[in-house]
Amino acid sequence: MEIRDWKSMAGMAETYRQARELGIETNIAELETFGFTVIEPEKTGAAPDFAERLFEKVMQIAREEDDQAVELNKHADAEKPAFGRQLFHLLERDPVFVEAVMNPAVQTMGRYLMGLSYRLFSMVAFVKEGSARSTPMHCDSVGVPTPLPAYGSVCNVSWILTDYTEENGTLGMVPGSHRYCRHPTEYEQPRFIGGPMDDAMVTPVNARPGSLAVFTGNTWHCTYPKTSAGVRAHIATAFCRNYVNPAEAYEDIADEIIAPYGPELARLVGKNAWQGYRAEGPKLENMALVRPAYQTQYG
Template sequence: METSAADRSDTGRPAPTRDPARAARDIATFGFCIVPGVLAADRLARVRDALYRAADEDRSRGREQKFRLDHAHDDTNQRVWNLLSRDPVFGDLAEHPLALELVRSVVGWPALLGNISANITGPGGGEMVLHADQTFVPEPWPAEPQGVNVAWCIDDFTDENGATRIVPGSHRQHRKPAAEDAAAATVALEAPAGSFIVMESRVWHKTGFNRTPDRRRAGIFAWYTRPIYRQQENWFLSLNPSVRQFASDTMLVLLGYRAEGLGLVNGKSPA
């Protein structure tokens, strides 16, 4: 698919855009898009405060978690799981209308929210191994992506502070990266806080090195799949019951409590 000069930045990556049609085209062409200025300053501050408060609470209670795809020598990256149960503001991100419009363009509807969690990389933090998000799908992969990740930039994403790095166009390989692909050329997905980045599930990417002396960089990752796949987070066990009690119809679909064809109870949708 050809792209015009208006669709590309001077680095060869797609230029940031708020136009859903162009963003969807960028995802199809490059495997990702960057959508700037989604969260207003006050809303961003609210989300950021809630996230860092949850991270600090996990650390103070001795339940800080790492992630198996982070390099073993790195002890700075912190994962915060099950954000829906931590603060209502994270549910607002999971069903944000513009984000869901792009989710629909990639995997259709209904879709399932497989997970919404955060990655906070600290000063000196090492990079993640290169991977694609649909490694649970047996190869050869289908011609269409089976999932999509919406990465919310809670702090500025910069090359220096460990922004997600991506191999543009790698989704067209229709496979996960092999050992010999570890040295593939990547570009940093730089975006200001309040933006989000959408990555379809076949594109190769990793967390970058945080080379700053004193800055943490937080991203919230909302992971959506086609409805045939099991969710990464077992919402039926882990979710605070109040989230389901007050959920919108859209959120009930995303969580799997409102179903069509799969996940039925006595032949009917459970909600």
Template sequence: MITGEQLQALDRDGFLVLPELLEKAQLEALRSRIEELFQLEGEHAGSEFKKEAGARRLANCVNKGNVFEEAVQIPEVLTANAHIMGPNFKLSSLNVRSTDPNSAADQPLHVDMNAIADEHGYWVANTIFMLDDFTPDNGATRIVPGSHRWKQRPQEQMTDPFAAHPEQILVTGKAGTLVICNAHTWHGGTANRTAKPRRAMHSFYCRADKPQQQFQKRLIDAATQAHFSPELRKLLALDDPENDRLSEIVAVTSGFLK
């Protein structure tokens, strides 16, 4: 489980690396199901959320297999999320992003949901699952340690958020590693300059009083929801009328409905 020393590092840096946390069988199950979904969904892959030039995407993954249901409930992730946001949080989305070989562009530095901490504190957290090794050349994530405490977005301080920040570091690691991020920390993917894709999964969580990025109740099939445990239903906010209200507003205004 997460130690007090690790939580202190999370407070200080805004992220925590858990090397090779996934067991080999779980990693291979995720990889296999993800590649199967890319084949099954074809050109529509990721369309529940967004598509992206230079990358393959999947969205609404909790709806697509038990291996994803297990991934969003990893105890170390839930413990760290509660430390970041307090005990009342929920899954906001579960997506996959695979950067194409020889993709030429970095992502801009950003904070997820364009979020700034409010009077109640931090309200977004993200976990990166390294499904392949993250190396300096294949699109590893860059992070600016401590930037979650600045209460500013990159675009408010930087002329060009695509540019390198003098304090940024590159987070590399072996496949199966998890990176738990206070998602107010400035971060962004980098270009994949290799001949192979670089796959990652992102389990994104938000505080209970904020809308989900992807409205889980609307997106997940009723038949799939029927077998969920009470704990998973709570994590997805499936029985929370206030979440319905908040997330419906986002879904309608963004055109993101199913």
């Protein structure tokens, strides 16, 4: 059917047209139905060597950064790291990460799931080398109390950088769990993590390097224990709805990082956020950036 600029859609028709142009409409259907999807590398619009560039930069940072620099990484025991290493705040560390956020498929998923006023929430690399234990079952709605809203407050658009299979410790998803509208309890950990839940409730994300694994903040997920040698890495690019406080602080991101991508990146990182005003009140031009087109025009 023809997707027109219906005023009732408040701009989301444009997002859907973008999804159609990229050939990722089926991924939207899978997100709605199962709570997660995998966009194949050929449909991301990225160059064939893009995942390799991301991977090389992530590994360079991992080599250069003290592996104890991040508090969360200290939970690892010497032989079998629990969750592997996490490299935070990637956006400002290299232009390739900015490219990853501004990728057309990433943008389309962010806009579809979080609305046109969406914000960047965090950009974190997860790196595991050698064998590693599982990350427990959870959903990414950190700080959102149960019951969760029926729609996600955050979403996760992850660049897969190595082959993701069960033995490589890929993500395990609970299909349909985005409709439960609650966090998993301790009784909803699968047996392979040491809980009582049937492992058949969980399904592995199988994905090639350069794929995008996408899921909502309501979708339950964990990771499989990594039993293979070698490196397994992905970059979780998380977006949030406009009213959510992003996990990473971007207010001092350098202008030269933003300039090549114009006002949309500035808005994504909160440079023109309408929130945070003092006695002078909110700036109307910043409020206009997050209002549906019909309100901007008439309101």
